[in-house]
Amino acid sequence: MKRVGQDTLKVSRFLEVDGKTYWYFSLSEAEKTLGSLKHLPHTLKILLENILRFENGHTFTIDHAKSLVKWQDHFHSSSEVPFRPSRILMQDLTGVPAVVDLAAMREGMMTLKGDPQKVNPLIPVDLVIDHSVMVDYAGSSKAFQENITLEFIRNAERYAFLRWGQKAFQEFFVVPPDTGICHQINLEYIAKVVWTKDEEDHTYAYPDTLFGTDSHTTMVNGLGVLGWGVGGIEAEAAMLGQATTMLLPDVIGFRLTGKLSGTVTATDLVLTITEMLRKKGVVGKFVEFYGPALNSLPLSTRATIANMAPEYGATCGYFPVDRQTLDYLRLTGKTEHQIELVEAYMKAQGMFRDVYSPEPMFTDTLQLDISTVVPSVSGPSRPQDRVALVDAQVAFEKVLTNTFHIPEQEHHAIYKVQDETFSLEHGSIVIAAITSCTNTSNTEVMIAAGLLAKKAHALGLQKKPWVKTSLAPGSKVVTEYLERAGLIESLNSLGFNLVGYGCTTCIGNSGPLAENIVDIIESNQLVVSAVLSGNRNFEGRISPNVKANYLASPPLVVAYALVGTLKKDIIKEPLGISKEGKAIYLKDIWPTPQEVASTIAVAVTKEEFRKGYNQITKGSKEWQSLSVTVGSQTYDWLDESTYVRNPPYFKNISLLPVPRKHIKGASILALLGDNVTTDHISPAGAIREDSPAGKYLTDHGVSVEAFNSYGARRGNHEVMVRGTFANIRIRNEMVPEIEGGYTKHYPSNKVNTMYDVAMLYQKENIPLIIIGGKEYGMGSSRDWAAKGTNLLGIKAVIVESFERIHRSNLVGMGILPLVFEEGTTRKTLALKGDEKIDIENTDKLNPRQKLNMLIRYSDGFIRKVPLICRIDTQEEVDYYQHGGILPYVLRSMAQ
Structure with a gap:
């Protein structure tokens, strides 16, 4: 010792x-x-x-x-603790801007007369390119290669930039595109559960922990690895050696008992858990699962539950290490030495769970007998809006009336599609996608989808011709075991051909629908649907043409493709007619647990995992042929580039920060409601031609066909600032008659896009604020939602409550996050948007201090309103005073 x-x-x-x-x-x-x-x-x-x-x-x-152990006195604490993760995980949509920032920091270091080589990751960083492939082609054997070809045409410059970063920065590793989804690759390949490092004369072992620049980093919690999603800004600081200071979280225990019934999937279980935890309220808290059900709960089911922690609002959804963990490590090809190390270390530290382990004590607990879970879907726009499958048809009819305001007499109107033999109606399913890390990492539900497709194909059932079907597995292992199980051909026969390895439909990369289908949707304002096996179904996310999006298990996605509508009870009504003329019901083709288990036993083996990851860094021929300049300390920025540009954050940076001033005479850019997501603030999907971003690209010679997506353009701040608050579904209460990213300029009363109005205010040297409701910034950990807010000239965001990651990102970009006191809202203050706002004492801040807001109404009345500053720690105060976390880190390194 x-x-x-x-x-x-x-x-x-x-x-x-x-x-x-x-x-x-x-x-x-x-x-x-x-x-x-x-x-x-x-x-x-x-x-x-x-x-x-x-x-x-x-x-x-x-x-x-001591403060952490003292947490046990009340199972709650207001103390702060520091944390440094073992490693960082990125995907390309967040990874490209992070590498842009690192490259810009090197130039900023030169401005400060420092050594640019100091700007290097100090811990391992894995970047998996998985968010750029789009489903332009689907339903054919050529779809995969056709999508790859288009992907490289669109993204060659971005990919070459990432290859430059791999050469330029230490401890930075890139997994090429068309390999898999970062979270599934993390779970199946990168994660070790126990990490090791050689220091001086010893090799040290310690828990595998991480930050990920994607909210669903939590998926690896299912393996007993503690990690959660952060913004790219916070991840960059961590990789540069900065500790993250966090308030000690409440820990909510979720006790699981019983066993799932034969017709219920892990997807049904996670949708139920998501609904329960959203009702409980666990934003900013840790959730830890325990109870006797864990003795037999497969690792893939745990990963599915952990993946959706952002959907139930928690920082993490953790499962402790136990025998199931060791079995999964063995299945995925880890060495016996590593498995023995995990077991020995976790037992030595009292972190290994078995039937004799004492149950932890928690801040609060929930309990679920998982045998009571029923088949379910969630929609039309929030993951927590679970509907039992037996009620899905009736629930959708209510959604048509109550949410989308379609008169009942129009519910069943039929609209003939030009040049086709079929018609569409409200509720027609136009996208059915097996997609996203949530479920494609789960062998049980993927095998179940294949078995259901096999039975349907054998009976002669076909998908409906208006449904765009796709299969985007999270790793090549999935196609390996589906092939071995003899299920690929059946999936292909129903149109579920491989379209790519990546986060496709779930991130909004669902690709275009057929023009005649789009025409009939738009001309008749149809509420058509998507059914996907993902984790996100926010409005405006999946497709600009689809308003109602439902999450479902992979086998249910296949079943819904057969019926082609949400206005059918797929439990009671037939899915179709067999080639013998017999009505076929869901129960006729639903695979039994025994069928799934026996197929997995034969097809899902250690060899499939080793084969799938044998040449993970090699990449396709397109990747290998990219031209990359190597050897330079700084990046050679191209003036004509519309993908990668040098951001303005470090322009003319000084060694000492400029003192922050009071916010005086600020105008309100937007009044927003509850549940504003990072998708609303910074969309990741298609760029409209008539939007500010579309006009910018057109002015720079980019054709509409080459626009790509906001997600792919995140390395260009000019595009992204124009896309901020540009979601087609966002609603600004200052212009209630208009849907989309519009606002009103005062005193002119002219309506224009958020970007154009913000630029006008910048010319007038007027600071801006955003005012919103509850759970502002929920959703993906999108750093551009904070970066774009900063570049628009917004100095403060005032809401009823924040989602955890976005609040942190706002501080990281030097923006003041403020919350109303209980009982005060934009509505109780009767705000219209034409008021002027002062926020006092912002130059001398303390964590969570009270500030006063002065509201100057248009009639001359002045009102003082107390606010709570959500800069939570002293280090965050330092970040704010420096104008953001990256200037703070850069100045520290230069000094």
Whole structure:
């Protein structure tokens, strides 16, 4: 046993694994000083180990460790603790702007007369290119290669830039496109559960933890790896050595008992859990699963549940390490040495769960007997809006009336599609997609979808001709085991051909619908539908032509493609007629648990995983043929580029920050309601020709066909600032008669796009604010939702409550996040948007202090309103004073 330093809890011990010695920072030794950790949640044990390992008397201290253990006194704490993840995970939509920022920081370092080589990741960074493939082609054997060809035509410049980054930066690894989804690759390949590092004379073992620049980073929580989604801004700071300071979270225990019934899938379970936790309210909290059901709950089901933590609002959805974890590591091809290390380390630290483990104590608990879960879907626009499958038809009819305001007499009107033999109506399903990391990582539901397709094909059933079908697995392993199981041909026969390996429909990359189908939808304002096996179904996200989006399990996606409408009870009514003329019902082709299990036993093996990841870094011939300039410390920015441009964040940066001023005479750019998502603030989908971003691209010689998406253009701040608040479904209460990104300029009273009005205010040197409702910024951890807000000239965002990641991102971009006191809203203040706003004392901030807002109404009345500053920690105060986290880090490095 080795004691490091004086007056410290940093006590290291060692363990032997197969003849190799690993040192670790012992929780049991720290327990002798701190007190019992027996009932501390596993997630907090991981945070405690992090404090012990990095303890330095300054950023990480004994007091931090004591406050964490003291959490057990009330199962709640207002204390702050630091945290440094072991690694960073990125996808390309967030990864490109992060690498742009790093390249810009190198130039900023040169401006400050520092060494640009200091700007390098200090911990491993894995970037998986998975968000750029679009479903332009579907339903044919050529679709996969055709989509890849288009993908490289659109994104060659971005991809070449990432290859430059891989060469230019240390500890930066890129997984080429058309390989898989970052979260599934993380789960199946990158994650180790226990990480190791050689330091001086020892090899140290410690928990595998991470930040990911995508909210669904939480999927790896199912493997016992603690990680969560952060904005690219926060991830960049972490990779540059900055600790993240966080308020000690409440930990909600979710006790699972029982077993799933034969007709219920992991998707049904996660939709039920999402509904329950959203009702409970777990925003900003950890959720930790426990209970006897875990003894038999497969790892793939755990990963499905953990994946949707952003949908139920939690920071993470954690499952502790146990035998199921070890079995999954073995299945996915990890070495026996690594598996033995995981078991030995977790047991030594009291982090291994078995039937004899004491149950942790939590802030609060929920319980679910999973045998009570029923088949379900969720929609039409929120993942938590679960509907039992038996009620889905009736529920959709109500949605037509109550949500989309379609008169009942129009519910069943039929509209003939030009040049086709079929017609469309409200509720017609025009997209059926097996997509997204949530379910394509789950072997049970993917095999079930294949088996259902096989039975349907054998009976002669076909998908409806108006349904665009697609299969986008999360890794090549999926196609390997579907092929081995003999299910690929059946899926292909129903139009579920491989379209790509990536986050396609779920991120809005569903591709175009047929022109005659779009014409009939638009000319008759039809409420048509998409059914997808994803995790996100927000309005305006899946397709600009589709208003009602429903989440469902992969086998249900296939079943809905057969019926082609949501206005059919697919439990009671036949899915179709067999070639023998017999009515076929869902129960006739639904695979039994035994069929699924026996197929998995034969088809899903260690060899499939090893084969799928054998040449993960090689990439396609298109990737290998990219031309890349190597060897330069800084990037050679191209003036004509419309994809990658040098952002203005570090232009004329000084070694000392410019003091922040009071916010005076600010205008309101937008009055927004509840549940404004990062999709509303910074869309990732199609760029409209008549939008400010579309006009910018047209002015720069880009044809409409080459616009690509907002997500693909995130390396160009000129496009992204024009896309901020440009979602076609956003509603600004200042212009209630208009849907989309519009606002009103005062005092002229002229209506224009948010971007154009913001630029007019900038010319007038008038600061801006945004005012909103509850859960502002929910959804993907999209840093451009904060970056674009900054570039529009918005100085503060005032709402009733924030989603965790977006609040952090706003601070990271030097924007003041403020919340109303309980009972105060934009409505109780009777705000119209023509008021002028002052916010006092913003130059001398303390965490969570109260500030006063002065509202100057148009009739001359002045009202003082108290606000709570949601800059939560002293380090965030420092970030704000420096104008953001990246200028703060850059100045620190330069000094």
